[in-house]
Amino acid sequence: MMHRFVLIAIPYLWLLALFLVPFAIVFKIALSDAAIARPPYFPQFDWVEGIGAFLAELDFENFVWLTEDDLYWKAYLSSLRIAVISTFLTLLVGYPMAYGMARAPEEWRPTLMMLVILPFWTSFLIRVYAWMGILSNEGLLNQFLIWTGLIDSPLTILNTNTAVYIGIVYTYLPFMILPIYSALERLDGSLIEAAEDLGCSRLQAFWLVTIPLSRAGIIAGCFLVFIPTLGEFVIPSLLGGSDTLMIGKVLWEEFFSNRDWPVASAVAVVLLLLLIVPIVLFQRNQQKQQEAEQ
């Protein structure tokens, strides 16, 4: 039994030390005051004075500060808005692709699947960077549009929210396609034939049969895009402009530029609270799906 104990203890202790304890520290620092010191916060935990004295010093000032300063409210709301809109856009682009893949001849499917997965293995940073050269004022998209005569002067796309949406849809597309594809692939084609035999038009059959039967895949895909987008940092900082407010970027700047650790920690705590609801819903959706399969 010694074996089993060691086997459990090693990964357990690792995660306790490097996942749970760090969180406790974030919570603690979120309740501290900023101080011009190293490390720059107060009170620091002092083993001698003990927990009582430490707790007496704690305050919720940073959280009050978050509610008072407009910046944070706006950043949270704008992150939510950007995450919702871009999840929807990703669904619009991803669903037809997943549908086309599921309907493709069987011998094509592994190749199509690999073509979807390949970008996922390629560096995220590089994929975001690739758009910078395309979307800039002198970029290829503007050159192309001017060449075709559609526009006379270049459009400003880079450093706006539009560029952020394009970046998110582009980088998270595989996460949307894969779960929907696996739901559609399992779908029994005879159900659609039955619906058509019973008088449905093709479009009706699609709305009434295909969409409801792929619902689990749609929900999973939407969460897989929504959850990471909410805390996204790289895309808004490379493609977005100075007016693109996203909470991941605010946290980064609060920490690296302002060096205000307590406020950065408080921002992290609130972001985490925002994420709990979608994460729990996602977990429940996955569980339901697993039970349905068994």
Place this chain on the structure above:
Amino acid sequence: MNRLSWFNTVSLTLGFAFLYIPMVILIIFSFNESKLVTVWGGFSAKWYGELLQNESFLQAAWVTLKVAVLSSTLATVLGTMAAYVLVRGGRFLGRTLFSGMIYAPLVMPEVITGLSLLLLFIGIGLDRGVMTIVLAHTTFAMCYVSVVVSSRLITFDRSLEEAALDLGCSQAEAFRLVTLPIIAPAVISGWLLAFTLSLDDLVIASFTAGPSATTLPIKIFSAVRLGVSPEINALSTIMIAIVTVGVVTASLVTKRQMVRQRRDEQNAERS
């Protein structure tokens, strides 16, 4: 259905064009003679040459590779252990907490993971450098490994392990001789996943790397913030090429393995 309808053909063509055109453009412009990245000035491989002479990029690439190899190996060991414990460990105190800690890092925003680890390292007075990045990457990558490995452990036939135990193997021997060879493909893909995640990571590395260690993504990010540069295009092209070769090879190998496995099974049934 054997033929694609026009709608499906159009949506697949447009979709894959959207996924691949930006990367193709990036690759084409890495061979651009001109310093202006959006104007074509003739074919040249000079940016690759300059890249190879850029000490700081080579240095960063070396650090990145070191971190990725160390952390993915450590993460594979820990993640496989965690998966085994979760699937085969039975009940133990704090099992719910354990499985929660395995799944939580998968959905945690990177900025939070990075921030919390940095605060820990500073709190315990650990000097930031290669070591701290390795610790950070191992922690989140082991969760991915454990998800990949446990999905394989769940589906495989437990009676094989039991047979080995009945035939006189110790638990450790049964694991080494029976379980490990069966879950090996999952362990390998877990390692590959951990390796790429580590190569790729910017946010967590930025928080946990001290001034003494710079990884390639950190380097690229600070260069890219100033705008598009042909050197970064060249570097990106090299990285895309490596990944493409890796993914294609891996999928060919698994395909061959599957074919062989199927043949073995058929032979076994026949005899």
